[in-house]
Amino acid sequence: MKQETTDEIFYLWVLLRRSSNAILRARAIELQKYKSSPIQAAVLRAIIERKGKWMTAGEIAEYLFRKNQTVSGLLNRMEANGLIKRKTDKDDNRIRRVMPTNKGKKLYEKIRHSEAITTIMSALSVEECEKFEKTLLLIKSKALEKIENS
Numbered sequence: 001m002k003q004e005t006t007d008e009i010f011y012l013w014v015l016l017r018r019s020s021n022a023i024l025r026a027r028a029i030e031l032q033k034y035k036s037s038p039i040q041a042a043v044l045r046a047i048i049e050r051k052g053k054w055m056t057a058g059e060i061a062e063y064l065f066r067k068n069q070t071v072s073g074l075l076n077r078m079e080a081n082g083l084i085k086r087k088t089d090k091d092d093n094r095i096r097r098v099m100p101t102n103k104g105k106k107l108y109e110k111i112r113h114s115e116a117i118t119t120i121m122s123a124l125s126v127e128e129c130e131k132f133e134k135t136l137l138l139i140k141s142k143a144l145e146k147i148e149n150s
Helices: 006-034 036-050 057-064 068-080 102-111 115-121 126-148
Strands: 084-087 096-100
Touching: 006 102, 006 115, 036 057, 036 084, 036 096, 036 102, 057 068, 068 084, 068 126, 096 102, 096 126, 115 126
Parallel strands: none
Antiparallel strands: 084 096
């Protein structure tokens, strides 16, 4: 695509955000029956994918592109709901590590596959999905480069 004007680029950014927000809203509606949210699902995904390696709140914040304070409050709520447990790091008492509880693992198994997202993404063919993935990875890479250079 030609990048002719700033208005066209801004329009694409707005379209990307609105599409993302709509998908996120559909996912949130789907997760309500489990008394969960997309951000809780993302935290469970992050810590379960580590396969036994305890993550810190800072690592989770970085994974989610969120502020540490936001993640700290989220982790407090998830711990109160019995979805995660925290343990003080054996080498550094200032660091607390996070792992899913059995309840958190069971919830994740129920919510890890999303009918809403599958239905929405089925609007694209396999070839379109592959091209879309490459495009999103390129955009993410540029965004990370911009963050690192700030």
